[in-house]
Structure formats: structure tokens, C-alpha cells
Amino acid sequence: DFGTRTCPIWERRLWMQSEYLAFKLEAKSCVDEFENLRKCGARLKFDDSMLHFQARNQVRRMLYFLHDFDKHDNGTFIKTFLNSLMILHFSSWQIQSDENLSFEVNKIKKQILHVIQEHFTGVRLPEGVNPDHDLFITLNRRSKEVRQSSQIVLARFSEDDFNLCLCEKDNGVGGIRRELIFEGRKGRVDANLSLGLPFLDYVMMRNFGEVGQNLKTAYVDRLESFKGKLLRQIDPIQKDGIMIIRLRTNHTFRRQIFAVRNNTLEVIDG
Structure with a gap:
């Protein structure tokens, strides 16, 4: 339900018990009603018809609908x-006049690659480690409960691809909506992945460690379809030998290529 997830910064401001430091609603109406509910939520007054946690939920809802937030929030x-x-x-993408992306949004490309890499390898990779600049599709058991420290690489793509x-896109009611697309660069990769709002929220939550x-x-089905499109575009050069990636203790991949040439097994770092 909306409002059940609390914001620590705002919770501290809302439930101050000192009258001098009490939060004031910036709105044209319902200010007195808001203050009565805020006092119930802060346990400064009691109402037999409402428990304090119910008052807090109502305060958060009124804040969302009525408060005039400043730009610093x-x-x-x-x-x-x-x-x-x-x-x-x-929301801002729907009302902007062009299809340009801000620098801030472009920064999440690495975070999106991080989540896609986790799905393609079945390995949870912690945030904060030095990122690999390649996207690997591996042969794995698709189980996060089993540590798969060594995997055969089926395909490898550069993040620059x-x-x-x-x-x-058509929004279904005669208008348009804009959606973020993770697409292959023209002439390199012919595949794209539509990134809806729930997926982007998941990416950001993973970035914050949730x-x-x-x-x-x-x-998951979209990612599997995207993986299938990528596998059908493997460059013949990638099929020369077998690449294995090994997960190091610092959560980065070590690449090794195994190839037979002139009846001799060669092992080189990829």
C-alpha cells in the first residue's frame, strides 16, 4: 500500500514532539486537520477513534496530496x-519536448548491465566492485542457491555495444508514452530490451543493496527473450575456443580461453 514504506528523513521531521520544532504543512487547506492528526501520530494527544499508527498513515497521505515540497527535497x-x-x-520523460536523456539517467546504464549480468550468469554480484566492461552469457544452472564460481561462456559483448x-509507444488511449530502451548499437547488435518502470525500480533497489x-x-521472460536474440548473433570469432570465467574472491571475473591448436591445448587469459 502507498505510504507504508517510511522515509527516515521525513519521519524525523513529522514526529518532532517539541512545539517549536514541529513540522508545518505548506498547503492552502486542511492545515488544522493535519496538525491534529500529526499530534495524534506523535502521541501528543489521544483520540479514541484512531490509533497512533493510523494517524501517522493519514498524515503521510495528506503530506503527499497537499504539501508544497521545496526543490531541496x-x-x-x-x-x-x-x-x-x-x-x-x-514522469518527466512523458512531458519533455524531446527524446534526449539527462546525464544522470545515462549513469544507470552500468546499473542495468549489472542486473542483466546477474541474470545471465545466475550469480549475485555485490554493488561497489570494479565493473567488468563485458556482458557475458554463460552456461549455468540458474540457481542462486548453488555457488557457480566457474562457468562456460556462450557469448561475450562489450558494454559499448x-x-x-x-x-x-502507443499508450492505448490514443496518446503516446515514452519508455526507456536498452538497445544494441546499430551495426553491432540487433536486439533491444524494453525497460518498464518496475524493472527500473528493481535496478535502483539492487544498486542500494536491497x-x-x-x-x-x-x-524474467523479457530477459530470456533478449538473451536468445543475443545468442543468435554470436560472431564466428567468438566460437574459436572455449572461454571460462571464474569468480574471484573480490567478486570480479577472471577469463581464460581454452583452445586446441596443432594438437596442443593452449590456455590464455582472455
Whole structure:
């Protein structure tokens, strides 16, 4: 439900018990009603018809609908209330006059690659490690419960083979909506992945270290379809020998290529 996820910064401001430091609603109406509910939520007054946690939920809802947030908030409360870290970006794409992406949005390309790499290898990779500049598709057992430190690489693509762009689509009611697309660069890779709002929220939550949620089935199917398209475009050069990646203790991959030449097995670092 909206409002059940709390924002620590705002929770501290809302429930101050000192009257001098008490939060004031910036709105044209319902200010007195808001203050009564805020006092119930802060346990400064008691109401037999409402428990304190119910009052707090009502305060958060009134804050969302009525408060005039200043620019320094950067949408922190709204994103937390709606439980969507990318909702404001998604909303801004719908009203902007062009299809250009801000530098801030382009930064999430590496975070998207991180999540795709986890899915393609079946290995959870912690945030903060030095990223690999290649995207690997491996032969694995698709089980995160089994540590798969060594895997055979079926295909490898450079991160430069992909780009982020905005694409216009029919919204079903006679208008258009813009959606973020993870696409192969023209002349290199002919495949793209549509990144809806739930997927982008998942990417951002993984970036902040939240590992409890799983990717929705619909997006797992999209990733599998995207993987199939990539596998059908393997360059013949990639089929020369077998590449194996080994997961190091620092959570980076060591690449080794095994090839037979002149009846001799050669092993080189990839």
C-alpha cells in the first residue's frame, strides 16, 4: 500500500514532539486537520477513534496530496511514498519536448548491465566492485542457491555495444508514452530490451543493496527473450575456443580461453 514504506528523513521531521520544532504543512487547506492528526501520530494527544499508527498513515497521505515540497527535497518523500525510485524520471520523460536523456539517467546504464549480468550468469554480484566492461552469457544452472564460481561462456559483448534511448509507444488511449530502451548499437547488435518502470525500480533497489525482492516473472521472460536474440548473433570469432570465467574472491571475473591448436591445448587469459 502507498505510504507504508517510511522515509527516515521525513519521519524525523513529522514526529518532532517539541512545539517549536514541529513540522508545518505548506498547503492552502486542511492545515488544522493535519496538525491534529500529526499530534495524534506523535502521541501528543489521544483520540479514541484512531490509533497512533493510523494517524501517522493519514498524515503521510495528506503530506503527499497537499504539501508544497521545496526543490531541496528532490522528490525524496514522493518516491518513498509511492515505493518507486524512478517514478519522477519516468514522469518527466512523458512531458519533455524531446527524446534526449539527462546525464544522470545515462549513469544507470552500468546499473542495468549489472542486473542483466546477474541474470545471465545466475550469480549475485555485490554493488561497489570494479565493473567488468563485458556482458557475458554463460552456461549455468540458474540457481542462486548453488555457488557457480566457474562457468562456460556462450557469448561475450562489450558494454559499448549497447546504449540507452527513449522510445515513443502507443499508450492505448490514443496518446503516446515514452519508455526507456536498452538497445544494441546499430551495426553491432540487433536486439533491444524494453525497460518498464518496475524493472527500473528493481535496478535502483539492487544498486542500494536491497536483495530481498525478486524480479517479476514478466521481466524474467523479457530477459530470456533478449538473451536468445543475443545468442543468435554470436560472431564466428567468438566460437574459436572455449572461454571460462571464474569468480574471484573480490567478486570480479577472471577469463581464460581454452583452445586446441596443432594438437596442443593452449590456455590464455582472455
